[in-house]
Amino acid sequence: MRFAARVEVRLRPGIADPEGATIERALPALGFEGVRDVRAGRSFRFEVDAADEGEARRRAEELAHRLLANPVIEDSVLELAPVEGA
Amino acid sequence: MRFAARVEVRLRPGIADPEGATIERALPALGFEGVRDVRAGRSFRFEVDAADEGEARRRAEELAHRLLANPVIEDSVLELAPVEGA
């Protein structure tokens, strides 16, 4: 079976996010009001071949933890869905 | 009302994604099998104050198009949810 994975990698709370802060600072000058708490992260999409959803999740999570995020500063969130017709 | 927005910015289909390709090429050597079509993107989270969901969506989409993504090479996907108790 094939599964589509999306991993969002975000800076852990408390870690400074200069990118988010820069965007937020620029917003009023660009005419965007009422936007706050901008946080920048990364997202990765990939497909996993696995016998079942459990195995796919295990492998995708391992990939997210061991590789895609740096646990010293980042958290990751995984979303997984079976690929139709695959 | 307050809404939590998440914008995922991805390279448009057909645009080369050297980062995704490099990660994918490296995976077998790192012991990750059966993973393919890795695409790297960026994600942003922020909160929007708006009178209603329609307005929040409009503002968040404008922000995504005008600032967060370059539409020449990137698409953006917005997810929006009301913030409870805000």
Place this chain on the structure above:
Amino acid sequence: MTVAEEPLHRALGLTDDELAMATAVLGREPNHLELALYAVMWSEHCSYKSSRLHLRRLPTEGSRVLVGPGENAGVVDAGDGVAVAIRIESHNHPSAIEPHQGAATGVGGILRDVFTMGARPLAVMDPLFFGPLDAARQRWLVEGVVAGISAYGNSVGVPTVGGELTFDPCYAGNPLVNVLCLGALPVGRLVLGRASGPGNLAVLLGSTTGRDGIGGVSVLASAGFGGEGAGTDDAKRPSVQVGDPFEEKRLIEACLALLDAGLVVGIQDLGGAGLACATSETAARGGVGMDVDVSAVPCREPHMAPWEVMTSESQERMLAIVTPGDWPAVAELCARWEVRATVIGTVTEPVPGDGGAVGRLRILDGPGGQVLADVPAASLADDAPLYDRPRAEPADRTARLADDPTADEPAGDCAADLGALLVDPSWVYRQYDHQLFLNTVVGPGADAALLRLAGPGLPPSERGLAVTTDSSPRWCAIDPRAGTALVLAEAVANLACVGASPVAVVNCLNFGNPEHPEVMWQLSEVVDGLAGACRDLGLPVVGGNVSLYNESAGADIDPTPVVGVLGLVDALRARPPGMGLVAGATVALLGERAAPGDQPHPLAGTRWAVERRDRRSGRLPALDPAAHGRLVALVAALVSETVAGGPGLLASVHDVSGGGIGVALAEMAIAGGIGARVRGIAGHRELFTELPSRFVVATHDPEALVARAEASGVAVSLLGMAAGDRLVVEDAEGTALVDVPLAELTASWRDALPGRLDDVADAAG
């Protein structure tokens, strides 16, 4: 008229006459794939059809020239068994759409031109032109372009050692991003982009081929010619490419290793027109043919049609010609560098024809498969149309020459004008690695970059390489011919500031729409100005690039020739004096103080007139090539004494260019952190005139300097002293034209860019 109604060849950008030419070459109507090949190869970008006629007037011969224009890069003999390859190119249009990737891929492209010659790229320079920074869109462009050059150049590992930064309203709709690259090689490793030896293999190296950069040819998709699923969806054919410096880095190392091991017969980068260009050019240069198997080309996307594969401009690819016997070694070496290598074709014998043997480029579907296209290889490269487009002097030229700002009164506040003309470009170059390879003796921020002539695999040498890029759309808009000559003169003066003598010139000619007769007139004038100045100064042109159609909303950019000049230093053992003033030194001007005639201090085309008074007219001062030659030879000699490790007469040196003596003095004071007091300056005209052939210098031994200058037939005037913490400039009566604290000037200089750029800009502007 919609595309569907338009004949296919016109939709592809070929005129009816051009179609007739292609039909005559083939003796039949070209099929769609062949039409695509002619369309891309006969485009302005690839064929130089509007400019070729004029470029022939540039002098290209010189005793050090090993390879002149026409190859991927010019190559000159630097001595000690080392050759230097140099090339400049534009990436203007891609950068206007996606500044980061447009500029990044510009760097990638110019590097490939240089390592194709067997040279290791050692330095990049980036002349940039934008609209004024008041507009958010311009800030977005500057941010993106600089970040793109930074991201690609730093990562690929080639230092960016200088460039230029010009703001003018004429670039608001069409920024210019030029990139120069310089590389070095042991003379024996020089290779040329040609195929030879029928039976040899054509090997594609590097990245996969995608639907990027197909551009104008993509109308074929709707012409019902594509393969299954071929790009009916516009989103599948992005015109913007994303650069991959990591792939390029591996490609550089693999290609240089292949060349070192003697494993390639010829090699050629894939740039504009992709495989169509690389295969036909290598075959044509070698007088052979080539069979290309499109189905063998590794593609990034499924179902790519043959025309897409052949015309894609996907980045980071090279074509190598190798013997069948060497192929296993080539494959192994590429595998080590993790570079993909695929045999995609074979060199073939020329086929006997009416006018002698003809090498044919055949595109096959599978080995020995169906022949999809069959054209004489040379017809794509050499038989391209050549146009002598109409030229016309601008109607207002006489009136513009007559309307000279030199006469304008009143002068205004000289100190305020001076402060406003100071710009520290370090906001840009701090983002560039300019030190890699441990060669950069003088990096960005000086008059010219000065590098040790060293690199991995090069024989040892004590020599130094100097390089500068220069341009002046202000001058060229007023008088393209005289302006271009002045630009070359300034470049040579910049080299003298680091003790170097010029040896070769490259140029990038950025112009508007060649279908406008005024633009063609500008181009022709610029070529004549450059040709004349090169002859006068004894310099060969070894390469260049022409970028046309730089226009927006019907308005052409001002003519913008950019020259890059390479110089040599015989013995590089110590740092040149640099521009910083030294306390207690005497400040002097080398060169004539006044122009002959009734305008001793002309202001036409100066930064003062254009930027401070918005006056873009008048008559430029003339260059006296003989006097210029004497002066730069003297300065180069004086500086090279320091550079060779001697005591040297000069404590500081800076050529007088944009902003005149005023800006030169201020920049020298800021760099040295020491003020100066100067007198006898004849008002704002002498302060701001950009009269050519002058240097401001400082010395601890004014008598010796005067003696050296007089012995060389160079005029010298003592202006004042470097001291204190103010810049004071007085006229002959002792009235202060400028009297400002150095700290104030330093702040205006330092904050000019960061003050306007340090916020996120808005893409939509």
Place this chain on the structure above:
Amino acid sequence: MAARVAVVVFPGTNCEHDVVTAMERVGAEASLVWHGDRDLGPADAVVLPGGFAHGDYLRPGALARFSPVMEAVARFAAEGGPVVGICNGFQVLTEAGLLPGALVKNRGLRFVCAPARVRVDSDRSVLTAGLPLGTTLSVPVNHFSGSYVCDPATLARLRDGGQVVLRYLENPNGSVDDIAGVANAAGNVVGLMPHPERAVDALLGSADGQLLLRALVQQAAGVRAA
């Protein structure tokens, strides 16, 4: 016999030749070791040079830390061998867990290439041993992700243990506590963002980097003698 320095090359590394040149300048013998090798060869010290290993894709150092050679580097470090990561090499060492903390994008979100003044704040490392505390050096920085971060507990540990070996006088990137270089607790593994190999010749603007590299070479020679 001169100290032997192994200079590790990942695909995308670009300062390896400069490090070799600089190490030779201070009297060491240096040789390149490819990232795919599992063996460092005869080495008294290891340097991970600057550049963009694997293009810095994903995160600087994130892919490089999985290279086969890194097991050998970890073993060498565990046995007390001197290991220095410069710039990208520092990033690799933090990703590999051989040094604490992480390097994130510069405050200002721009690449910075400029001379930097740094101060020696600890001599308890193979790179600073024997240097007087407070020595100020001019050594260039050249990075996009050079802002050092770690949690408060780690920072306290680093300070107390003399593991903060170099600090910036003018912080160019937003590093916590102006940190330019850190060592592990034993002092034999050091990472720093400034490039000492770019400061070994007055012709290029500064020779201050020689002080650091000489200290390393001496330590390496000492390790071998012991």
